[in-house]
Amino acid sequence: MAKIKGAIVVDTERCKGCNLCVVACPTDVIALNKLVNGKGFNPAFPENHGACIACMSCSLVCPDMCITVYRYKPQKETV
Amino acid sequence: MSENITPEEIIKKGTLVFEKTKLMTDAHLSYCPGCGHGVAHRITMEVLEEMGVGDQAIGIAPVGCSVLAYDFMNIDMQQAAHGRAPAVATGIKRLYPEKYVFTYQGDGDLAAIGTNETIHACNRGENIVIIFVNNGIYGMTGGQMAPTTLEGMVSSTSPYGRDLGMTGHPIKITEMLAMLPGVCYATRHAVHKPGLVRKTKKAIKKAFENQRDKKGTSIIEIVSNCNSGWKMTPVKSNEWLEENMLPVFPLGDIKG
Amino acid sequence: MEEIKLMKGNEAFAEAVIREGVDAYFGYPITPQSEVIEYLMLEEPYKRTGMVVLQAESEIGAIHMVYGAAGAGKKAVTSSSSPGISLKQEGISYMAGSELPCVMLNVVRGGPGLGTIQPSQADYFQTVKGGGHGDYKLIVLAPASVQEMADFVEDGFKMAFKYRTPVMLLSDGLIGQMMEKVQLKPQKARLSNEEIREKYGSWATIGHKPEERTIITSLELKSERQEKHNHKLQAKYREIEKKEVRLEKFNCENADYLLVAYGSSARICQKTIQLGKEKGINIGLIRPITLWPFPSDEINKAADKVKGVLSVELSAGQMVDDVRLAVNGKVPVEHYGRFGGMIHSPDEVLEALEKNFIK
Numbered sequence: 001m002a003k004i005k006g007a008i009v010v011d012t013e014r015c016k017g018c019n020l021c022v023v024a025c026p027t028d029v030i031a032l033n034k035l036v037n038g039k040g041f042n043p044a045f046p047e048n049h050g051a052c053i054a055c056m057s058c059s060l061v062c063p064d065m066c067i068t069v070y071r072y073k074p075q076k077e078t079v
Numbered sequence: 080m081s082e083n084i085t086p087e088e089i090i091k092k093g094t095l096v097f098e099k100t101k102l103m104t105d106a107h108l109s110y111c112p113g114c115g116h117g118v119a120h121r122i123t124m125e126v127l128e129e130m131g132v133g134d135q136a137i138g139i140a141p142v143g144c145s146v147l148a149y150d151f152m153n154i155d156m157q158q159a160a161h162g163r164a165p166a167v168a169t170g171i172k173r174l175y176p177e178k179y180v181f182t183y184q185g186d187g188d189l190a191a192i193g194t195n196e197t198i199h200a201c202n203r204g205e206n207i208v209i210i211f212v213n214n215g216i217y218g219m220t221g222g223q224m225a226p227t228t229l230e231g232m233v234s235s236t237s238p239y240g241r242d243l244g245m246t247g248h249p250i251k252i253t254e255m256l257a258m259l260p261g262v263c264y265a266t267r268h269a270v271h272k273p274g275l276v277r278k279t280k281k282a283i284k285k286a287f288e289n290q291r292d293k294k295g296t297s298i299i300e301i302v303s304n305c306n307s308g309w310k311m312t313p314v315k316s317n318e319w320l321e322e323n324m325l326p327v328f329p330l331g332d333i334k335g
Numbered sequence: 336m337e338e339i340k341l342m343k344g345n346e347a348f349a350e351a352v353i354r355e356g357v358d359a360y361f362g363y364p365i366t367p368q369s370e371v372i373e374y375l376m377l378e379e380p381y382k383r384t385g386m387v388v389l390q391a392e393s394e395i396g397a398i399h400m401v402y403g404a405a406g407a408g409k410k411a412v413t414s415s416s417s418p419g420i421s422l423k424q425e426g427i428s429y430m431a432g433s434e435l436p437c438v439m440l441n442v443v444r445g446g447p448g449l450g451t452i453q454p455s456q457a458d459y460f461q462t463v464k465g466g467g468h469g470d471y472k473l474i475v476l477a478p479a480s481v482q483e484m485a486d487f488v489e490d491g492f493k494m495a496f497k498y499r500t501p502v503m504l505l506s507d508g509l510i511g512q513m514m515e516k517v518q519l520k521p522q523k524a525r526l527s528n529e530e531i532r533e534k535y536g537s538w539a540t541i542g543h544k545p546e547e548r549t550i551i552t553s554l555e556l557k558s559e560r561q562e563k564h565n566h567k568l569q570a571k572y573r574e575i576e577k578k579e580v581r582l583e584k585f586n587c588e589n590a591d592y593l594l595v596a597y598g599s600s601a602r603i604c605q606k607t608i609q610l611g612k613e614k615g616i617n618i619g620l621i622r623p624i625t626l627w628p629f630p631s632d633e634i635n636k637a638a639d640k641v642k643g644v645l646s647v648e649l650s651a652g653q654m655v656d657d658v659r660l661a662v663n664g665k666v667p668v669e670h671y672g673r674f675g676g677m678i679h680s681p682d683e684v685l686e687a688l689e690k691n692f693i694k
Binding site for chain 2: 007013014049055061064072074
Binding site for chain 2: 358359361387389391392393395396397399400401402403404405406407409411425426429433528540541542543544545548549550551552553554556
C-alpha cells in the first residue's frame, strides 16, 4: 500500500505563533521559526515536512486560518 | 519514485484538502494568538459555504471580543448592542423567514446582560442559530469576571478568586435554555483539539439544518479559552480548559 | 379607499401603520398606549398585509427587533410611553448611529420615575435633545389631533427613509386616548423583497454575495473615522434643518403677544386666543409640528412684532429653552404649564400671559 503523503503551506504573515498546530500535529512536522514575522511573532513552519500525512489537524485547530493542506496518494506502480 | 516525492511536488500535484473558506475575509483576525474565536468563526462560515447559503445568511455580531466579527465573516452582518443580538435576530428572521439568521455571542453578552433577550427568543422558538462562545471571562474589556467564571477563578474584578457567596455561581445557561420548549437543539462543544473541531462543526451544521427545516432555536455552546484573560500561554490555557472548565461545563448534547 | 372613522389617537396610529404598508410592529404594553398593540393584535394585519406584529419581552427587546428589521430594509414601528421610551434609548442611539430608518411613537405620561399615567409633555428634552448617548438627532413630529396621529405615520416614514434616520412621534396621553374623527388613507402595498433589494439593497442586510455584502454597525474603533462618520451625520442633520421644518400659525398677524405650544397644549392655546379676544388682548400662536428641526426662524421673525412670548407646555419648562434661543433676547420669553399629569385650562394660560406681560 502506498502511503498518503501531505504537505502544508503556512501563511507566515497571518500566523501569530500560538503553537497550537505544533501540539496538534501527530507526526511532529511543525515547529515555530526562531525568526519573527512582520508582527513580531515566531511563525509556524514545516520543519520535518516529509513526515506530513495531510491529516489536517494543524489546519483544524489553527485559529488564524494560516495553514493550507495538500494531499498526495501515490498510484500503485505496475511492474 | 512516488515514495520520494518532495513537499513542493505534493503542493503542485496533490489535491488541495484544506484552505481558508471564501466566507472568511482576508483580514487578519483581531483575536489574541491561540484564541478559539478564530476556529469558531471559521467553522461557522465553512458550514454556510458547504450548505451553499452564504448569500442567504445574516449574522449578528455582539458586543465583546467578537464585536468586529463582521470584519471577518464575509457575509451580511449586523452589529448589535450588548446582549441584544437575539432580539435583532428576531427582527430579521420574522421578516425573512427563508434566510439563515444566526447570532454569535460571548458569555457576558448572552449569559449576563442579554439573558432576557436570549431566554425569550428561545422561548418563542425563534427559528435562529445561536453560537455561544463561553470562555469564563470578559475578554474584550480586559479580563473581568463573567457569569460563567469558575469558583475561585481569578479575574480583574475577582482578584482573589470568584467568591460564590458574593457573586453567585457559574451559570449553566445552555442547560437552562434546553428546558424551554422553543429550543430544539442545545449542545456544548469545544474547539481546542482537531477531533473536537470536527464535532463542533457537525453540530453547527445540524443547527443550520434545523433552521432550514423550521424546527426552532438551536444553541451551540463552545467552551473556549482566553489565554490573555486567564494569563496563560495558548497551549497551557487549553490544558487548563480541559482540567477546569470541562468538569463544570461538560461537553455533549443537552437536548436534541 | 379613504375612510372616515371615529377612533382613539392610539388606534388611529395603529390603523395608519397597517395602511402605510409597514412590515412589522414590535412593542411592549404600557399605559397610556397599550391600545396600539391591542388594536394591531385584534386587527390581525398579518392576514391583511402580511405585516408582523410581535409583543416583545421588554421595550429593549422591541427596539432591537426594530433595529434588526430596519437594518434589513423593512419598515418597522414601535410605540411606548415615557418609562418605556427611556428603556428604548439604547436602541434609538444605535439606530441613529447605524443610520437606520424607523417610526416610533411616545405617548407621553407624567414623570419622573414611574410618575403618573396622565398626559404630560415632560419628555421634550429626552426626545429633542438626545435621550440616548452620542451626538445625534431624531426627527420629532408632534401630533395635535387624532388625524395627525394617523397622518404622521406616512410623513414619518418618508423622512425616515429619505434621510435613513429614526423618527419619533411625540404625542401624549391626551392625544393618544381621546376619540376624534379621522380620515384614513387607502391601504398601501408592502414592498416585496425584490423591491427592497432594488431600493435599499446597497446598505440593507438582506443576504448578498461576499463582494457585495452589507454591514450595519455604529462601531468605529478608529477615531478619525468615527469623526468622519459624525460629520456625515451632522451634515444630514443640517440638511433636515433646512428642508423639514413644519409649523402652524394661528392669529399671528397683528398679535401683541405670542404663545408657542405643541401637541395637546397647542389645542388648549387655541381657545386662549379666543378668550383673549373677548378681553381685547390680541394673542398669536405658533405650533411647532416638528420639534426637531425646531421652527426657530419663524419664531424669531414673529418676535419682532410682539411684546412677549409665552411657551406653554405640559412640563416645568423645556421647549422654552429653544424658544428663548429662537427669540434671542428680542422680547421677554416666559414659560407657563401644569405638569405631573395635570392639564392647564385656556383661562389659566390667559391668566399667566397677563401676569407675565400685562399686569
